Amino acid sequence: MAKTMPKQSHSSRASGAGGSLAPWLGVAVIVILADQLTKITIAKLFAYGHGREITPFFNLVLVYNKGAAFSFLAAAGGWQRWAFTLLGVVAALVISYLLKRHAAQRMFCTALAFIMGGALGNVLDRVMYGHVIDFLDFHVGAWHWPAFNVADSAICIGAALLVIDELRRVRGTR
Template identity: 65%
Template sequence: MATKKIFPSKSSASLTPWLGIAFIIILIDQLTKITITRTFQLGEEKVITSFFNLVLAYNKGAAFSFLHDAGGWQRHFFTAIGLAAAAYIIYLLKKHGGQRMFSWALTLVLGGALGNVIDRVVYGHVVDFLDFHWEGLGHFPAFNVADAAICVGAALFILDELRRVNK
């Protein structure tokens, strides 16, 4: 009688849970953006705390508005990069799905990248609304849930690599 593997090996872990988490990130990202765009006017700001505001901002470029005024080609360029990155990340998740921290990092970046790709395709720009600031230091560029997921994913990549090097 053949026995089934109850616990998959590290290299054969299922892709499904990781894609499910990425979908949840995309869903939260898009729901927050829809809420902000329906309740705020472009540039409108609501003070929440002494260091945090909600604000509706549009970013036609990449992180920190890089290339925001490049004439429009950047929308297609960053959409293509996001889709290519998503395809490669799915390949990596399929191959390394059992490596938990690495897969969490990939999944967060995947959800964030696709959240921003959706904005570029639907709106022609990325919707940003989280505005942190410190007295005397000014405002950090506005960002969104997708951007936060990408940053946390990048931090997990670094942590995972540091952990791997120290072994």
């Protein structure tokens, strides 16, 4: 007699429990590679603090950030290097768990993969150099947005995708 498989509910299929991590880790690796290649290129082409005007509102400039976003805790005395490194590693582990558990949710996992890639890109900088390399400098007149990098951009894109995904989920438009 043939065994019948229990019928899966829509919610258990949507969660993707036990899904493959590979595609999402692949996205994170692409983000890390893009981040590290751009940082290496800028570090080779520019001296610290020097830059080049690209447009009237955008420069490339090599700067270092020992802190977190917007140089938060940059002058804290060195402990922040390891605290932010640990935070990035823990975030990557939690994200890996969430990616495995919700692998079928494409936008959610894409967002998490971008965040993971960005976090680990900056973790690599902290471990290798003791600071994060930033080089994207947008400005209006004399007002400059704090310099940032590809990893930071990926984190912001991932956060925006998480918000969009949640709004779609709440509205039932998935």
